[in-house]
Amino acid sequence: MPRTLPSAILAAHTADSAKEGDICSVRVDFAFANDITAPPAMRAFREMGARKVFDPARCAILPDHFTPNKDIAAAQQAKEARDFARETGMLYWEVGRVGVEHAFLPEQGLILPGDIVVGADSHTCSGGTLGAFATGMGSTDLAATWALGETWFLVPPTIRVDFEGTRAPWITGKDFILALLGRIGVQGARYAALEFGGGAVKDLPLDDRFTVANMAVEGGAKAGIFVPDETVLAYAKARGRRPFEAIYPDEGASYAQRIEIDAAALEPLVAAPSSPGNMRRAAELSGTKVDQVFLGSCTNGRLRDMELAAKLLKGRRVADSVRCIVIPASYEVFAECMKRGYLDIFIAAGAAVSTPTCGPCLGGHMGILAAGERCLATSNRNFVGRMGHPQSEVYLAGPLVAAATAVTGHITDPRELVSGDFWKTL
Amino acid sequence: MAETENRNNQASPRGTRLEGNAWKFGDDIDTDVIIPARYLVTSDAAELGKHCMEDADPAFVSKISEGDFIVGGENFGCGSSREHAPLAVKGAKVSCIIAASFARIFFRNAINVGLPIFISPEASAKIQPGDRLSVDGVAGIITNLTRNETYAVAPFPPFLQELIATGGLAPYVKKRLAAQEQAVSA
Numbered sequence: 173m174p175r176t177l178p179s180a181i182l183a184a185h186t187a188d189s190a191k192e193g194d195i196c197s198v199r200v201d202f203a204f205a206n207d208i209t210a211p212p213a214m215r216a217f218r219e220m221g222a223r224k225v226f227d228p229a230r231c232a233i234l235p236d237h238f239t240p241n242k243d244i245a246a247a248q249q250a251k252e253a254r255d256f257a258r259e260t261g262m263l264y265w266e267v268g269r270v271g272v273e274h275a276f277l278p279e280q281g282l283i284l285p286g287d288i289v290v291g292a293d294s295h296t297c298s299g300g301t302l303g304a305f306a307t308g309m310g311s312t313d314l315a316a317t318w319a320l321g322e323t324w325f326l327v328p329p330t331i332r333v334d335f336e337g338t339r340a341p342w343i344t345g346k347d348f349i350l351a352l353l354g355r356i357g358v359q360g361a362r363y364a365a366l367e368f369g370g371g372a373v374k375d376l377p378l379d380d381r382f383t384v385a386n387m388a389v390e391g392g393a394k395a396g397i398f399v400p401d402e403t404v405l406a407y408a409k410a411r412g413r414r415p416f417e418a419i420y421p422d423e424g425a426s427y428a429q430r431i432e433i434d435a436a437a438l439e440p441l442v443a444a445p446s447s448p449g450n451m452r453r454a455a456e457l458s459g460t461k462v463d464q465v466f467l468g469s470c471t472n473g474r475l476r477d478m479e480l481a482a483k484l485l486k487g488r489r490v491a492d493s494v495r496c497i498v499i500p501a502s503y504e505v506f507a508e509c510m511k512r513g514y515l516d517i518f519i520a521a522g523a524a525v526s527t528p529t530c531g532p533c534l535g536g537h538m539g540i541l542a543a544g545e546r547c548l549a550t551s552n553r554n555f556v557g558r559m560g561h562p563q564s565e566v567y568l569a570g571p572l573v574a575a576a577t578a579v580t581g582h583i584t585d586p587r588e589l590v591s592g593d594f595w596k597t598l
Numbered sequence: 599m600a601e602t603e604n605r606n607n608q609a610s611p612r613g614t615r616l617e618g619n620a621w622k623f624g625d626d627i628d629t630d631v632i633i634p635a636r637y638l639v640t641s642d643a644a645e646l647g648k649h650c651m652e653d654a655d656p657a658f659v660s661k662i663s664e665g666d667f668i669v670g671g672e673n674f675g676c677g678s679s680r681e682h683a684p685l686a687v688k689g690a691k692v693s694c695i696i697a698a699s700f701a702r703i704f705f706r707n708a709i710n711v712g713l714p715i716f717i718s719p720e721a722s723a724k725i726q727p728g729d730r731l732s733v734d735g736v737a738g739i740i741t742n743l744t745r746n747e748t749y750a751v752a753p754f755p756p757f758l759q760e761l762i763a764t765g766g767l768a769p770y771v772k773k774r775l776a777a778q779e780q781a782v783s784a
Contacts, residue, residue, distance in 0.1 A: 195757040212641040212681050216710075220771040238639065245639030294679040294703060310681035310707035311641075316771045324757065358626055359673040363702055392673060394702060447626065534635040534678075553677060555630040557653035562634075 174422035176330035177397050178365035181305040181419050185288050195326045201287040201304075203317040204232040204263075206273055206530075207239055207246070209292035209310075210253035216315035225260050226321030232263035232282070234273040237530045242537035262318075271502025271528045274298035274386060274470035279504050281411035285400045285418035290317050295470050295552065297393065300368075300385035301378065302408055303400035303418055308389060328394050329428035331361055334370030337436030341595040342586055344480065345380030346472060346550070346570030348372075349387040350441040351433050354451025362392030364428060367421060369399045372435035378403055379476035383570070386471045387552050390448040440585050442548075443568040446556045454573050457583040464547040465496045465578040466559075467571060468526075469533040472550035473501025475508055477571040482514035483597060484575040484586060485521040491581030496523035497539045499531060523578070535559045541566075548577045616693045616714065617732040617743075618666040620725050623654060625671035629678040629704065633686035646682050647689020659690055667733075669725045670697035675704025684713040694733060696740060698722035709758065710767045716740060721749035 175183060179192060188196035205213050210233045225231040233253050238246035257264035263282075270276055274295050277283050285303035289296060292314040299306025309323070317323045335348055353360075366388050373381070381398055388396025398404065400418045408416060440454040467473075467481050478500055490496040498518045500506040506528060509515050518525050532539030533551035541547055541560030546567070549559065554566035567583060576584040631654045633646055640646065651658040651668075668687065674697035675683060684707050687695065694714035708715045716733060721740045725731065730743040738751040754762070764770045 195755055208638050209679065209681070212685075215641075216768055219768045221775055222771070243639065249639060292679055292681075294677065296679075308679040308703055310679055310703060310710060312681060312710035312767050313706055316767050319771050319775060326755070358676060359699075359701075362673060362699065392676060392701060534630075536635055553628075553630065555628045555677060557634050558630050562653040562656075 174424040174426070176332070176425040176427060177367045177399060177419065177421040178305055178330050178395055179327055180421060181286060181288060181397070182325060182327055184286065184419055190327050192327050192329055195324055197322050197324050198288055200290055200317050200321055200323055202230050202232070202282055202289045203291070203314060204234060204273065204277065205292040205311065205314050206233070206237050207235040207250045207253050208237045209314070210256065211249050213292055213311035213315040213318070214252065214256045216312040217318055220315060220319050222319035225262050225318045228261040229263065231260070231318050233257040234265065234270055234276065235267060236270060236272050236528070237534065238536050239529060240267050240527065269503060271504070272470045272473060272530055275474055275501035275505065278302060279411065279502055281408070281413040284408050284412050284414070284416035285404060286416055290314060290323055294389045295386050297388045297396050298382055298386040298470055300388060300395050300397040301381045302404055303398060305395050305397060307395045328363055328365045330365050330367050331429045331431065332367045332369070332427040333431045333433065335368070335372035335376070335433050335435050336370045337372055337434045339372055339376065339435040339438070341598045342440055342572060343435065343438045344570040344572060345376060345383035347438045347441045348376070348380070348433065348435065349384045350443055350451050350568070351438055352431070353387065353391055353443070353449045354441070355431065356391050358390060358447055358449040359392040361388070364393055366391070366393045366396040367399065368396060370432070373398065374401065377476045378407060379474040382474060383471050387448065390552060440573050440587070441569065442573060442583060443554055445554050445565045445567065448553060448568060454569060454583060454585040457567070458585065458588070460567070460583040461546065461581060462494060462548045462567070462577055462583065463545040464539060464541065465494055465574050466499070466532050466539055466547055466549040466551065467497070467574050468499030468501060469530065469549070469551035470501060471552040472571055473499060473505065475505050477550065478505060478509045478514050480598065481571040481575040482509070482517045484572060484590065485523070485579070486517050488521060488579045490522040490578045493581045494578055495539070496521070496578040497526065497532060498523045499526045499538070500528055502528050532559055548574055548583060550574050615732065615734055616665065617730070618693050619663065620667050620669045620727060620729045620731055621658070621662060622669045622725065622727045623671070626673045626676055627654065627670050628676050629680050629683040632675065632683040633680065638680065638682055641682055641685065643685040643689035645689070646686035647691065650686040650690035650692070662690065662692065664691040665693045667731050668692050668695045669722060670695060671722055672698045674700045676701035679703045681707045681711060684708040684711045688713050696721050696725070709762065712766055717752040718749045724749065
């Protein structure tokens with residue numbers, strides 16, 4: 173039976189027949205938690221009577237959410253997580269050497285094509301960029317995987333999404349995924365897996381693809397997987413810490429639904445409060461004043477995002493009324509931004525640049541909103557209270573809209589701010 | 599045989615009969631609303647329970663009585679993977695959640711932490727705020743005592759029924775690990 177990509181990856185990891193709708197037990201290639209989700213996972217692990225993880229080189233804890241520790245309670249949690257990682261011998265990287273988990277793990281060559289990856293964090297689906305079946309789960313499920321090296325999945329139906337046509341230079345991965353979420357809504361892919369392909373993917377930078385796969389979960393999807401191409405294979409070969417075998421969809425596989433997004437017709441997009449599916453054109457929202465702009469997160473904190481924002485901010489100033497917070501998602505990104513002069517540009521523009529952390533995205537620290545405040549963020553969720561007070565508001569957009577908005581102080585389509593020549597520099 | 603087929607429609611010890619008042623919420627209730635991230639510096643259920651549903655209704659915890667029900671629409675529990683969300687609901691002494699559908703991570707988490715959840719689009723549509731409800735998890739039936747109506751619950755797949763019958767994921771893994779150890783020593 174011809175298989176879709178998600179179904180083919182599951183089938184390659186199980187002895188079960190893995191027909192669509194079946195529940196099957198699968199081998200897991202990599203399993204991780206963060207400073208918030210590790211402590212309950214550790215407790216479950218002990219309750220299970222487990223003493224060692226299935227393979228310390230395939231298990232990890234990453235301190236990234238409330239780190240560098242925001243308060244005493246966060247410090248206690250981070251310490252518990254660190255102690256457990258040392259005790260089990262699993263992978264762990266300390267503050268200063270880590271990054272936001274979904275940016276850092278691919279850089280480290282730990283998420284590879286054809287893998288099954290589970291993480292106790294919903295944005296684990298980011299790993300789908302590299303052709304892995306990567307999905308978020310809770311702490312108890314993660315603990316079971318640490319103990320057994322296996323987990324159970326219901327083989328989901330697959331929705332195939334093709335991005336076609338030629339993308340304009342002002343269109344980024346964020347516009348691709350906001351367009352999709354605007355079309356299908358926040359439960360359009362509930363219990364399904366998304367498979368991404370199409371002609372517009374070839375020249376879409378890898379960092380932009382990460383933005384797309386990252387937000388698959390905002391459509392309710394179990395996974396959002398790109399069909400691997402040469403760009404992905406070259407990245408994985410250069411960084412991979414273990415051998416891998418890319419997996420592809422079969423010819424003639426049957427899809428629950430097919431969606432085509434015309435990349436040529438896209439405009440810079442924004443998700444208005446309080447749903448990632450609440451899609452608007454940035455131009456429609458022009459005049460909506462903001463108090464804060466946040467550039468960063470596992471969605472848009474990678475080098476390409478920093479590059480686009482830095483190029484637009486070069487020689488410009490953040491509006492007096494705006495706090496602009498820039499957080500590269502890993503130290504590799506941070507160091508490269510420094511080398512290329514992007515950090516100088518951000519600081520000269522009047523932005524606050526921080527060490528890698530999830531921080532403000534989930535209302536943790538480093539940029540919390542007061543009642544009545546409004547933030548335009550490059551992150552992934554704009555739920556009520558997501559970044560602070562329940563009466564604050566979050567708008568989601570890509571790095572170009574974010575940079576343009578920081579300069580004007582109100583939501584801005586970047587085309588309003590820059591000349592035609594600018595787009596040739598991207 | 600109906601009893602055998604349906605006995606594990608609930609993610610709770612078998613045979614529990616639950617009764618309480620309905621607190622109704624809409625579609626797409628996300629985990630940031632169920633338990634805001636600012637409270638995730640602990641995973642203690644009682645502590646988390648103090649802030650359950652706070653960003654949807656700041657007075658929720660003070661208004662409910664022990665054993666009351668949350669009734670949601672479609673996609674209940676969407677968003678983050680935080681197991682703290684079903685823990686907060688348990689900690690608030692809510693006895694169960696009835697919804698038209700659940701987001702997948704929340705669904706798994708609820709089963710894993712032993713929070714009973716019931717899928718019933720009909721119940722979700724017909725139950726009104728404040729209705730007195732009882733749930734018979736063994737028979738898989740929700741009774742609306744205020745409106746004198748009953749609603750069927752969608753049964754879980756057999757694998758999940760087995761998992762729940764074992765007492766949840768932790769005992770299931772414990773059993774597997776013990777079997778592995780025995781095989782090694784033999």
